[in-house]
Amino acid sequence: MGSVAYNEPMQITVLLFASVAERAGTRRFTLELDEPTTVASARDAILARYPSILPFVPNLMYALDEEYARDQDTVTPNSTLALIPPVSGG
Amino acid sequence: MLIRVTAETLEPGEAIASVASPRAGAINVFLGVVRDNNLGRSVHFLDYEAYPTMAEKVMREIAEESIARFGFEDVAVLHRTGRLEIGETSLLIAVSSGHRAASFDGGHWLVNEIKKRVPVWKKEVWADGESWVEGPESLGMQAPSHR
DSSP states (O other): OOOOOTTOEEEEEEEOOHHHHHHHTOSEEEEEEESSEEHHHHHHHHHHHOGGGGGGGGGOEEEETTEEEOTTSEEOTTOEEEEEOOOOOO | OEEEEESSOOOHHHHHHHHOOTTOSEEEEEEEEOOSEETTEEOOEEEEEEOHHHHHHHHHHHHHHHHHHHOOSEEEEEEEOEEEETTOEEEEEEEEESSHHHHHHHHHHHHHHHHHHSOEEEEEEETTEEEEOOSGGGGTTTOOSOO
8 A cells, every 4th residue: 555644534334233332222223434544543432422331341352344453553444343252152 | 155144044065066176085064053051041043243344354364374374275264243043153174185184174273263354243142141152261262172
């Protein structure tokens, strides 16, 4: 990618699941953020909106457009960020 | 490769047929079924939730990895969602393999990786309450032998 425009507003979709969705009382919402943004800064914005999910944060993983992501990964406009509680399928 | 997250009943026959191959000397099938107890509590039923599109994507990655590692001819991985009663199948895996040893080893590896990586969650519902199960360890998946 080329240079990034700073402080440009952008939108992402946030998905919540299982325990976290129940606590927040929502499963999906749109978040406005300034570019550039990382997973960690998006998480801060999510917590500002839904402080009740704070206790879940130490155990959360994140997925960006259906790929597991790290805190420092860049969140691009129109991407989907999912908060993934510890999985328990099978 | 049959990969599916679905609210419908899982049918072993479909998975077995999907992995059939003239090169296979073994087809190994695993059913994960709903148990009536967990960690000393009596379980009424389980409610499974998935991030369906990502779950299928991760299941496919794990299935492809298993083919590379164990030389399977083909793999089927199906996970059910929604309310599941005691005895119903939540996870269905079938692998076809030239020889049986790889089918057992690789089948076990597949189950473990699915439980660790696929974004699916189960809620246990008891007579007097309910709780999301957090993480595969709480189900004893890493216990190496019978307790």
